[in-house]
Amino acid sequence: MEGFLGFRSEEEVLGQGKVQADTQHRRHRRKHIISQYQQALSQPQSMQSLISGQGVGGGHQTVQFAAGCNRRWTIVLLRNGQVFLMFVLSSQPFGRTTGFIWPNFTFGSFPSSSILAYSCA
Numbered sequence: 874m875e876g877f878l879g880f881r882s883e884e885e886v887l888g889q890g891k892v893q894a895d896t897q898h899r900r901h902r903r904k905h906i907i908s909q910y911q912q913a914l915s916q917p918q919s920m921q922s923l924i925s926g927q928g929v930g931g932g933h934q935t936v937q938f939a940a941g942c943n944r945r946w947t948i949v950l951l952r953n954g955q956v957f958l959m960f961v962l963s964s965q966p967f968g969r970t971t972g973f974i975w976p977n978f979t980f981g982s983f984p985s986s987s988i989l990a991y992s993c994a
Contacts, residue, residue, distance in 0.1 A: 906946045906994035910958040910975075911950060916927040920950055920990065939964040939985070942993035947972075951983070961993070 912919050922930075939947050942961045949954050958975040964985055971982040 943994040947993035
């Protein structure tokens with residue numbers, strides 16, 4: 874919104890800068906998770922750090938769902954060995970994990986208990 878004589882307020886300018894910085898940060902995280910996913914596909918041994926608990930929710934506990942990954946891009950490793958990149962819509966600890974699987978954006982839903990490890994952007 875423009876103020877006196879068409880000039881924007883300092884708050885509007887600062888707010889717009891923050892939005893731009895947030896957008897750039899999200900793009901960077903998205904690129905990072907895609908490169909991690911590509912590495913996981915080309916070098917499956919790189920998933921070992923996820924399995925051992927390093928970088929997964931900050932602990933060495935058993936993973937049962939993609940905690941904190943709702944509405945985020947997530948690398949998912951299932952107990953059957955499947956690895957995929959998913960935009961997680963929801964993940965319930967004793968229910969299902971649902972979202973869109975990259976690159977075709979196919980809708981996926983599976984029991985959260987089938988997740989062995991995950992990493993989200």
